[in-house]
Amino acid sequence: xxxxxxxxDTRPYEDFEKMAIAGIEKTITCAHDPLPMKVSTVTLxxxxxxxxxxxxxxxxxxxxLYVTAGIHPRSIPRDYKNVIENLPQILENKRIVAIGEIGIxxxxxxxxxxxxxxxxxxxxxxxxxxxxxPRKNKKKMTKILLQVIEGHIDTSRVLxxxxxxxxxxxxxxxxxxxxxxxxxxxxxxxxxxMIMREYGIDKFMLNSDISSAPSDPLSVPKTVHKMRLEGFNxxxxxxxxxxxxxxxxxx
Numbered sequence: 001x002x003x004x005x006x007x008x009d010t011r012p013y014e015d016f017e018k019m020a021i022a023g024i025e026k027t028i029t030c031a032h033d034p035l036p037m038k039v040s041t042v043t044l045x046x047x048x049x050x051x052x053x054x055x056x057x058x059x060x061x062x063x064x065l066y067v068t069a070g071i072h073p074r075s076i077p078r079d080y081k082n083v084i085e086n087l088p089q090i091l092e093n094k095r096i097v098a099i100g101e102i103g104i105x106x107x108x109x110x111x112x113x114x115x116x117x118x119x120x121x122x123x124x125x126x127x128x129x130x131x132x133x134p135r136k137n138k139k140k141m142t143k144i145l146l147q148v149i150e151g152h153i154d155t156s157r158v159l160x161x162x163x164x165x166x167x168x169x170x171x172x173x174x175x176x177x178x179x180x181x182x183x184x185x186x187x188x189x190x191x192x193x194m195i196m197r198e199y200g201i202d203k204f205m206l207n208s209d210i211s212s213a214p215s216d217p218l219s220v221p222k223t224v225h226k227m228r229l230e231g232f233n234x235x236x237x238x239x240x241x242x243x244x245x246x247x248x249x250x251x
Contacts, residue, residue: 002245003027003220005101005130005161005179005207008054008065009034009046015210015217016061022221026064026251029054030101030130032211033075040082043071044090051095066251067093068100068130070118073111084117091127097249098122100130101161107137107144115145119152128248129153131176133162135185142167146174159248162186162209165195172199177248180240181209182219189223193230201236205244 001024008016008029019027029050037043047069058065069090071083090096099122104111122129131149134141142160149158160171161179164187171178180192186209187195196204208219216222224241245251 001025001220001224001241002205002251003208003210004159004205004245004249005030005181005209006217007032007034007209007211008058009049010212011210011217013057013061016058016063019217020062022218024063024220026066026245027058028066028068028097028130028245028249030068031070032072032101034212035075037072037075037077040077040079040086043075043077043080043083044086047090051093055095064251065095066097066249067095068098069096070099070102070129071114072101073103073105073115073132073134076110076114080114084121087118087121088125091125097251098128098130098159100159101132102129103132103134104141104145104148105132105134107141112144112148115148116152119149122157123153126157128157128159130179131158131160133160133167135162138164138166139170142170146170149176159205161207163195163204165191168195168199172203176203177205177244178203179207180204181207182223183209183216184214189219189226192223193227193232196227196232196240201232201240202244204240205248206241
């Protein structure tokens with residue numbers, strides 16, 4: 001299995017062992033907002049920590065950890081352009097598979113500007129992006145996101161994450177891949193299964209988004225278990241728990 005979106009820097013060493021025992025072989029940790037990212041130095045050091053410290057912690061427990069780098073909408077430094085200027089060099093690291101997680105939280109002009117610049121960079125470098133959709137005003141913010149995405153990047157390189165029943169109809173016809181985050185306050189395994197029953201499995205990949213918020217490092221294997229009990233076949237389960245992520249991130 002692949003957990004397609006975590007925040008490794010917020011989790012204890014033992015979580016990686018649990019994930020490996022449960023069958024997770026690869027996972028992707030995203031840049032986010034663990035600290036007030038008031039200046040670009042903090043953001044850049046955060047990305048380096050993911051690359052140097054957390055990949056090693058995962059490796060010691062038998063998990064291959066990949067990284068995404070970028071500016072989270074909740075942590076835009078006042079000198080954010082310095083991060084964007086450094087991203088092309090950072091993205092040369094073979095452990096980095098996407099720009100992310102990026103997106104909008106409140107829909108401010110600064111958020112939209114930073115998102116556009118990162119989308120354009122990803123499009124120029126032909127690298128995937130992971131797009132964050134917020135918990136609050138989710139439908140309204142998703143509509144803004146879709147408008148921003150169009151015209152700034154090849155949408156086949158986009159993963160729109162944290163999909164739920166509120167926004168599924170807004171995004172299902174979009175060319176982008178879609179992330180199902182099994183986490184308290186987002187969706188349950190049952191809700192993920194209901195979405196996949198209605199819309200199929202081709203566009204989806206599972207993730208836990210484990211972070212400092214309430215979350216479960218085993219939510220992907222638990223969802224896989226429930227899918228099996230609900231009659232999904234091995235091929236379908238493999239697609240959403242591994243193959244779709246492998247293809248999208250080229251891992």
